[in-house]
Amino acid sequence: MLVFAHRGASGHEPENTLLAIKRALAMQVDAIEIDVHLLADGELIVTHDRWLKSQLKPLKRIRDLTLAQIKLIDVGKGQAAPTLNEVLECINGECLVNIELKAERTVIPMMKVMDEAIARWNFQPSQFLFSSFNHHLLFELKTLNSHLNTGALTASCPLDYASFAQRLNAYSVHIDIDFVNQDFVDDAHRRGLKVFVYTVDNEEDIVEMHHLGVDGIFSNYPTRSLIKVAHL
Ligand code: G3P
Numbered sequence: 001m002l003v004f005a006h007r008g009a010s011g012h013e014p015e016n017t018l019l020a021i022k023r024a025l026a027m028q029v030d031a032i033e034i035d036v037h038l039l040a041d042g043e044l045i046v047t048h049d050r051w052l053k054s055q056l057k058p059l060k061r062i063r064d065l066t067l068a069q070i071k072l073i074d075v076g077k078g079q080a081a082p083t084l085n086e087v088l089e090c091i092n093g094e095c096l097v098n099i100e101l102k103a104e105r106t107v108i109p110m111m112k113v114m115d116e117a118i119a120r121w122n123f124q125p126s127q128f129l130f131s132s133f134n135h136h137l138l139f140e141l142k143t144l145n146s147h148l149n150t151g152a153l154t155a156s157c158p159l160d161y162a163s164f165a166q167r168l169n170a171y172s173v174h175i176d177i178d179f180v181n182q183d184f185v186d187d188a189h190r191r192g193l194k195v196f197v198y199t200v201d202n203e204e205d206i207v208e209m210h211h212l213g214v215d216g217i218f219s220n221y222p223t224r225s226l227i228k229v230a231h232l
């Protein structure tokens with residue numbers, strides 16, 4: 001099973017920050033998952049919520065902020081939210097990258113940032129996996145570039161989900177651990193889809209995922225010992 005550091009090594013450092021990314025790289029994870037939003041001036045920023053997680057009150061809505069404004073806000077341990085570009089520069093092809101698109105209108109700027117990263121740093125196109133709960137975005141991505149790998153996210157277990165993901169021409173289905181079961185995994189595999197499960201932080205759950213035969217897990221604590229168990 002692949003181990004994805006969820007929002008970077010977010011159990012150890014503030015999520016989606018360069019500290020969390022660097023910690024995940026030091027742990028030699030297979031992949032790093034990050035969340036991407038669009039700022040008011042068109043920059044892509046790595047953060048999870050619509051409203052920025054910070055001590056600042058009132059909270060700021062991401063899409064209303066410019067890059068200059070968001071860079072002044074501490075999201076933990078003195079860190080500002082990084083741009084997608086900064087995160088990719090930091091990863092520099094050392095592992096796979098799963099970019100989760102959290103907002104509308106992110107597809108075109110994201111493809112531009114990815115192309116620049118491939119040109120400037122040590123990435124291969126196959127090291128990118130794009131996921132979203134918004135399946136329209138995944139459809140848009142595949143229409144623009146059918147070679148890109150997409151992952152269809154679900155927070156539940158809809159009927160015929162694997163069949164739906166197959167029609168989307170997705171690479172993988174990403175499902176909450178509370179909903180994954182043997183039928184789901186088998187159906188996805190029959191249709192040539194990988195199954196990645198979030199969020200898996202302890203050994204008992206990893207062993208259960210092994211028995212189900214899933215292809216990867218997202219973890220907030222991707223320690224060496226967790227990676228060792230996952231790779232068994
Ligand atoms: O990509 C897996 C997982 O990150 C999806 O849920 O809310 O943590 O972004 P969320």
Ligand code: CA
Nearest residue numbers: 033034035100
């Ligand atoms: Ca995510």
